[in-house]
Amino acid sequence: MLHRILIANRGEIAARVIRTCHRLGIETILAVSDADLDSQPARLAGRTVRIGPPPPAESYLNVAAVVAAATRAGADAIHPGYGFLSENPRLASACAAAGLVFIGPAAEQLALAGDKLAARALAAGAGLPVLPGGQVHDPAAAEALAAGIGWPVLVKAAGGGGGRGLRPVHSPGELAAAAGQAAAEAQAAFGDPRIYLERFVRPARHVEVQLLGDGDRVIAIGDRDCSVQRRYQKVIEEAPAPSLDPEQRAALHRAAVAFGTRLAYRGLGTTEFLVGPDGGCYFLEMNARIQVEHPVTEAVTGLDLVAEQIAVAEGRPLRLGQADVTVTGHAIECRINAEDGQGRPSPGTVTRAVFPAGPGIRTDTGIQAGSAVPPWYDSLLAKLVVSGPDRAAALGRLGPALDRCEIGGLATNLPLHRALAADPEFAAGAVDTGFLERFAARAAAGAGAAHG
Amino acid sequence: MSPADDGPPALLSSEDVKDILRLLDGLGFGEFTLETGRFTIRLTRAADGGWAQQTQVVTGPVAAAEAAAAAGAPPAAGPAGAADGTWIEDKGHALAAALPGPGPAAAADGGWREIRAPLPGTFYRAPQPGAPPYVEVGSLVGTGTVVALIETMKLMNPVYAGTAGMVSEICLADGQFADSGVVLMRVAAPSPAAG
Numbered sequence: 001m002l003h004r005i006l007i008a009n010r011g012e013i014a015a016r017v018i019r020t021c022h023r024l025g026i027e028t029i030l031a032v033s034d035a036d037l038d039s040q041p042a043r044l045a046g047r048t049v050r051i052g053p054p055p056p057a058e059s060y061l062n063v064a065a066v067v068a069a070a071t072r073a074g075a076d077a078i079h080p081g082y083g084f085l086s087e088n089p090r091l092a093s094a095c096a097a098a099g100l101v102f103i104g105p106a107a108e109q110l111a112l113a114g115d116k117l118a119a120r121a122l123a124a125g126a127g128l129p130v131l132p133g134g135q136v137h138d139p140a141a142a143e144a145l146a147a148g149i150g151w152p153v154l155v156k157a158a159g160g161g162g163g164r165g166l167r168p169v170h171s172p173g174e175l176a177a178a179a180g181q182a183a184a185e186a187q188a189a190f191g192d193p194r195i196y197l198e199r200f201v202r203p204a205r206h207v208e209v210q211l212l213g214d215g216d217r218v219i220a221i222g223d224r225d226c227s228v229q230r231r232y233q234k235v236i237e238e239a240p241a242p243s244l245d246p247e248q249r250a251a252l253h254r255a256a257v258a259f260g261t262r263l264a265y266r267g268l269g270t271t272e273f274l275v276g277p278d279g280g281c282y283f284l285e286m287n288a289r290i291q292v293e294h295p296v297t298e299a300v301t302g303l304d305l306v307a308e309q310i311a312v313a314e315g316r317p318l319r320l321g322q323a324d325v326t327v328t329g330h331a332i333e334c335r336i337n338a339e340d341g342q343g344r345p346s347p348g349t350v351t352r353a354v355f356p357a358g359p360g361i362r363t364d365t366g367i368q369a370g371s372a373v374p375p376w377y378d379s380l381l382a383k384l385v386v387s388g389p390d391r392a393a394a395l396g397r398l399g400p401a402l403d404r405c406e407i408g409g410l411a412t413n414l415p416l417h418r419a420l421a422a423d424p425e426f427a428a429g430a431v432d433t434g435f436l437e438r439f440a441a442r443a444a445a446g447a448g449a450a451h452g
Numbered sequence: 453m454s455p456a457d458d459g460p461p462a463l464l465s466s467e468d469v470k471d472i473l474r475l476l477d478g479l480g481f482g483e484f485t486l487e488t489g490r491f492t493i494r495l496t497r498a499a500d501g502g503w504a505q506q507t508q509v510v511t512g513p514v515a516a517a518e519a520a521a522a523a524g525a526p527p528a529a530g531p532a533g534a535a536d537g538t539w540i541e542d543k544g545h546a547l548a549a550a551l552p553g554p555g556p557a558a559a560a561d562g563g564w565r566e567i568r569a570p571l572p573g574t575f576y577r578a579p580q581p582g583a584p585p586y587v588e589v590g591s592l593v594g595t596g597t598v599v600a601l602i603e604t605m606k607l608m609n610p611v612y613a614g615t616a617g618m619v620s621e622i623c624l625a626d627g628q629f630a631d632s633g634v635v636l637m638r639v640a641a642p643s644p645a646a647g
Contacts (some may be wrong), residue, residue: 345605357503
């Protein structure tokens with residue numbers, strides 16, 4: 001039983017974790033950088049502990065400072081949230097060494113999921129479909145591999161993931177140079193020069209399955225579609241993934257559970273799949289942490305995923321069987337970011353923060369009027385989640401709910417979300433990962449025409 | 453049990469808010485404000501009949517008795533981007549949309565022109581760790597030359613020279629934080645005689 005949890009994160013996810021901890025009667029200590037001493041989550045937490053200056057490398061990414069803060073505050077566990085150290089095996093190991101519970105999978109499981117080549121091999125070994133591809137040992141020999149895969153190909157870094165370390169290559173002439181450069185960049189960024197090729201499938205959808213495991217048993221908690229992306233960053237997510245036929249959905253869930261079971265996974269995790277135009281599903285990677293978009297799953301299952309995550313971290317067996325998980329209705333999440341219409345970041349100070357309330361509406365945020373939005377961290381301000389008995393009902397709530405959002409003091413992507421909520425292609429469902437770029441180009445052309 | 457005497461500022465849960473809204477809907481009120489010592493919540497009915505909420509936590513943060521910052525020396529200052537990997541993305545995707553140029557750089561005394569930070573963020577001289585810098589003192593630049601990156605909110609934003617000439621001074625060290633509008637570099641305008 002955990003009594004006092006240190007949260008090594010910031011923003012909306014810190015506020016989110018604090019809320020569940022307090023509901024469970026668990027004390028919270030929030031680790032804060034100097035930029036976040038007076039943040040909304042700092043005000044919500046039972047206590048705060050300063051861990052360093054604003055740059056992430058000196059605070060939220062500093063394993064020693066985070067573990068020392070937890071030890072000194074008398075915490076018995078660390079919740080890493082997402083991003084920052086959440087998938088860093090060194091934090092998991094340091095927690096074990098310090099006698100702290102790491103609320104996440106074991107260090108070896110993090111290391112395996114973080115090594116995209118190892119995860120790919122494990123998936124293939126567990127019988128999951130993977131895209132044609134393989135490791136590039138020698139840039140000069142890459143062309144033969146690519147010819148076997150079929151053009152275009154995607155050069156990926158074994159240490160990358162989540163959209164980082166990707167490089168599409170369209171013709172044989174570019175490949176050797178691209179592979180060499182990708183390996184050098186991967187070495188510099190991840191300390192790991194290994195790269196691999198995979199077939200670059202377009203148009204594709206991004207569908208993922210939520211997993212929960214106790215180290216013994218693994219269950220699937222529904223699926224999500226995250227195809228509305230810009231520069232590989234998700235903008236809108238929904239649960240369940242629209243327009244999958246029941247066999248396809250069941251196959252995805254089975255594949256995800258097979259992967260988690262092969263890992264003897266303990267914790268919350270997500271297996272990501274690419275769904276091709278022919279309906280083929282391919283394993284992409286595993287995220288061994290809570291996802292930003294977990295609230296859409298909570299909205300359709302009625303579960304508190306953070307509470308389940310804490311329960312398995314306490315060493316309890318799963319409280320749910322696969323048959324206990326039922327998906328009812330549909331939920332859509334919009335990531336409200338501090339960025340302008342062109343996707344340029346917009347740090348600053350929030351002067352006004354109004355969010356919608358009512359049935360079928362949930363807002364997760366770490367800001368309020370007066371909050372600083374510092375330049376050092378990501379631009380997520382709030383997540384608006386709407387839900388209803390079906391997708392049409394959820395969509396019907398989305399537009400009016402977005403209209404009631406007001407964030408003053410900085411630019412936000414609320415206008416983009418309002419336009420998307422009114423877009424017939426998005427309303428039809430099952431858009432592919434190229435949809436948002438096309439939509440933005442269309443909107444820009446329309447604006448140009450209107451002004452011209 | 454909370455460590456603080458009064459406990460943390462437990463906000464109303466979304467279920468509490470929904471209960472209040474149900475009550476307000478039944479009573480026909482259009483606005484509701486609750487102020488406690490810990491938070492305020494204001495609910496207002498929008499024109500479409502839906503509700504909007506403003507929540508403000510008014511209690512300040514409670515610092516734990518002892519700062520742990522001293523523990524664990526921060527790692528050697530390096531490009532923070534390397535730690536979270538933002539450097540490696542395909543530049544076509546990783547770079548934020550082109551920032552509007554700073555406009556014609558203001559000519560300072562003696563024909564110097566200044567290149568200023570278009571956004572607050574971390575100043576990087578090279579496209580990725582270990583790569584050669586975009587420019588050195590003495591480099592010739594044109595208006596559209598990328599001279600540096602500013603990392604803001606995990607996005608790498610190119611900084612354009614915005615002027616033509618020779619880089620005469622680089623004012624910040626690689627990896628240093630630059631506030632918006634801070635002078636990053638100075639450029640000597642090409643002398644008409646040298647043309």
